[in-house]
Amino acid sequence: AQSVTQLGSHVSVSEGALVLLRCNYSSSVPPYLFWYVQYPNQGLQLLLKYTSAATLVKGINGFEAEFKKSETSFHLTKPSAHMSDAAEYFCAVSVDSSYKLIFGSGTRLLVRP
Amino acid sequence: DTGVSQDPRHKITKRGQNVTFRCDPISEHNRLYWYRQTLGQGPEFLTYFQNEAQLEKSRLLSDRFSAERPKGSFSTLEIQRTEQGDSAMYLCASSYTEGNTGELFFGEGSRLTVL
Numbered sequence: 128a129q130s131v132t133q134l135g136s137h138v139s140v141s142e143g144a145l146v147l148l149r150c151n152y153s154s155s156v157p158p159y160l161f162w163y164v165q166y167p168n169q170g171l172q173l174l175l176k177y178t179s180a181a182t183l184v185k186g187i188n189g190f191e192a193e194f195k196k197s198e199t200s201f202h203l204t205k206p207s208a209h210m211s212d213a214a215e216y217f218c219a220v221s222v223d224s225s226y227k228l229i230f231g232s233g234t235r236l237l238v239r240p
Numbered sequence: 241d242t243g244v245s246q247d248p249r250h251k252i253t254k255r256g257q258n259v260t261f262r263c264d265p266i267s268e269h270n271r272l273y274w275y276r277q278t279l280g281q282g283p284e285f286l287t288y289f290q291n292e293a294q295l296e297k298s299r300l301l302s303d304r305f306s307a308e309r310p311k312g313s314f315s316t317l318e319i320q321r322t323e324q325g326d327s328a329m330y331l332c333a334s335s336y337t338e339g340n341t342g343e344l345f346f347g348e349g350s351r352l353t354v355l
Contacts, residue, residue, distance in 0.1 A: 131282075136280075159341065159342040161342070161343070163346075168348075168349075168351070169348050169349075170244070170331060170346035170347050170348040170349050171283070171331070171333075171346040172346075173343055173345075176341065176342065176343060178341040178342060217282050217283070219282075221342040225288060225295065225296055226271065226335055226337075226342050226344070227273060227285050227288055227296070228283075228285070228342075228344055229285070230282030230283050230284070231282050232280075232281055232282050233280070233281070233282050
């Protein structure tokens with residue numbers, strides 16, 4: 128069965144510091160992988176997606192992620208955190224023709240001034 | 241295009257009452273998904289439609305839950321005899337199958353509180 132594990136339910140960084148949010152997936156077939164962001168009391172917004180093209184994927188708001196098949200990972204990074212990045216981030220996998228997403232439990236990013 | 245819209249945004253009800261949520265997907269999208277999200281957790285898949293056909297239901301979708309998409313456009317999710325454990329955010333998402341690379345477009349959700 129497909130699954131996603133996000134290490135760290137909370138990550139705290141200083142403004143301007145590197146952001147690293149970890150995601151590992153489990154899938155028996157080549158997956159599509161996604162990162163979504165959720166602000167309080169709002170729906171989910173797509174940050175970026177991997178669909179078997181380039182392994183380094185660039186998304187919105189300066190975020191990027193690298194697909195590493197050997198490590199079954201899809202970690203999200205941003206070189207310099209901004210206060211507006213504070214939100215909940217979800218990694219998700221899609222593996223069949225339904226295109227339904229299986230989500231991780233999320234990581235809350237806190238940005239300190 | 242106004243995106244995926246959900247109504248109501250918030251619903252407070254007493255245990256045992258029935259509630260219904262509505263989702264209007266992006267107009268050209270033929271697939272529609274329902275998810276449930278509890279506090280501190282990721283969204284959990286409930287069910288999805290392609291046009292008016294309900295193609296998959298999760299084990300989370302108990303007999304008290306029913307979803308419809310009668311004309312392949314908007315969808316409703318009804319919860320009968322609500323329980324306190326039903327308190328959650330109910331998210332709707334839509335997509336299209338033609339040339340799809342898997343992205344789902346989410347609405348802002350309907351938050352249910354069962355007292």
